[in-house]
Amino acid sequence: MKCIKDKEERIDVYGERGRLQLKANPKDVRTGVFYIDGDVAAAEGALAAGCKFLGGYPITPSTEAAEAFAKRAPQVGAIFIQMEDELGSISSVMGASLSGRKAMTITSGPGFSLMMETIGLGAMLELPFVIINIQRGGPSTGVPTSTGQADMMQARWGSQGDYEVITLSPDSPQESFDFTVKAFNLAEKYRCPVMLMSDECVGHMTEKVIIPEASEIPIEPRRWFKGKKSDYAPYKPDKDLVPPMVKAGDGYKLYISALEHNEKGYPVSIKDLIEGKHKSSAKRLVDKIRVNADKIIELKEEGLDDAEVVVISYGITSRVAIRAIELARKAGIKVGNLRLVTVWPFPDKRIVELSKKVKGFVVPEINYGQIVFEVERCTHGNSNVILVPHGGGSVHSPDDILAAIKQVAKEKKRYNGVFEFATVLERQIFGSGAK
């Protein structure tokens, strides 16, 4: 688990050092040392970031987060509204965001699925908002009270059409707090859907959480439009491809449409699209994240310099991986640890670079293969990739990850595609020839 040593390092956690001048409002921040779970920490993080609106619908295992927010909201002038369903929740979040408030919703798998249509609306209208997804085992109702990491691809591709998202995966209650603040900062900066992809284990894990002074929490302000009223075009981007914003009710006479639109927000004709007079909005929606990807991507690396095997993990799985890596090192294997803090946008460059010098990658995740295929895509066939799958409901056994590390270390041949590792439990049930 990551320990934050001093103030300086902490400021780096929330945003770019030195750039963000605005600090959190002391009234919103519950400074102190607490023994709370990841859900509650995420709610505190949202309030610290200045979130004033939560539209939600209860769903296990995210309910504690909404409860914590609902309890604290009336003390700081924020509001929690329990909407009629997840479609209503996310729609109300869009409205609140356009009215100028920082807004979010909290949900889990089935609710996340219901929200998909409107997440696309948010991406198209470029409204800043945060979704906290406390993942559980799936598919469908699945394992409501237990963990899962199987919403990762849905988070990226769930709504129709082209758009990009940013996701953050915490592995502890402390990070649930830190990353929620960061999620709001990223949402305001890039005006895109930002998701905190936590999971039941992190959500229900109770640990020490340090909530710092407000002056130590930098806040990204909304990109308010500063020019003349008559010059305003809702979708005219700045240099970094993100347009500045105004709020509804400020007299700008906005026309904002979820249809393919031009810089002024007006829908464009198909003729203009075909004749090339209008460049698709989707192009900028993906480019604004791709161009800025290096600034957004955050990785935690350890022991990669001389590594033969690299374990790539995210969220709760990265904590299990640490134990497996320890054991492997004791056995004399050179193992590196690469933890994806931001799974999306995906760190293509770094993995391509690593694939040229390591024997292989071990990718444990609590699903039957999602991010592992992204890893495989980036290796360009330079190295082996082993998936250590795990069904929803519990976390990996470090022994499984260790066995996969050993297999990669001694492997002579090159696999054709991703090798799916049979867990120790599976081998006990089905015999050694299970896979």
Added chain:
Amino acid sequence: MKKYPILEALNDALKKSNINMDKVCLVSDVFYTPEAIKPLEVDFINTHRGRSVAFGTGLKLGNPDLQVISLVGDLATLGGNHLVHAGRRNMNLIAICINNFVYPTKSGEQSPAYMFSTYSNFERPFNIPHIAKSCGAVFVARWTALHTKQLTDSLLKAMTKEGLSVIEVIAPGGHYFAGVDALENESELINFCYKNSEVKNGEDTQNLEIKTGKKIIVGEFIERKRLTFLDSYNARLSEVMGNKFVPYGGKIDRD
């Protein structure tokens, strides 16, 4: 016949009222051409089908100073649950349901509020004013697209109401599916509704079902007072929390 009778009635109502036009937000669930929206000089947001009441709920709660008007085509279908709960909470907004009985930009599939079809509709159509009343709306009216003066008056009234106002406007449209003589057919349809409608202000909403062979009853049906969502929220929490309660609202993000 006016080209955009409902929007023009809304425009008249807005201009006649003392409302600050900067604070008016029109949230629609389906597409409206900018040409029709521009004369209104308000903020306009085109969201997803059926979601404009939920979007409006967030917009109004985000900034309670706004006058939110939701234009909904899918109020009885996709937007059904949002309407019911906006009524229950008494969200302070106006929902204008434009009931054209069909999905005109598709190929004319019938909606749950439909009354005519090739073999006559065998499904029971929704009685929208009755639903609105049952779930707690404070102002409920129904007009056709040709009752523009009455519609303007109702809109003016709705703007003064604290809570959810639901106005159903019967406007059978057929721009796309009615074929070559679209406009002619459309005006015929509306004229048909106009001729077959009967003004009965204060009529019991139970009797407002639209049926073939029966007159469409129009008018203003419900006017009452209820605490709005935010009023109840502030009242209840200050009662429970006392001095610790910070009423919701205040400045937006330090601007």
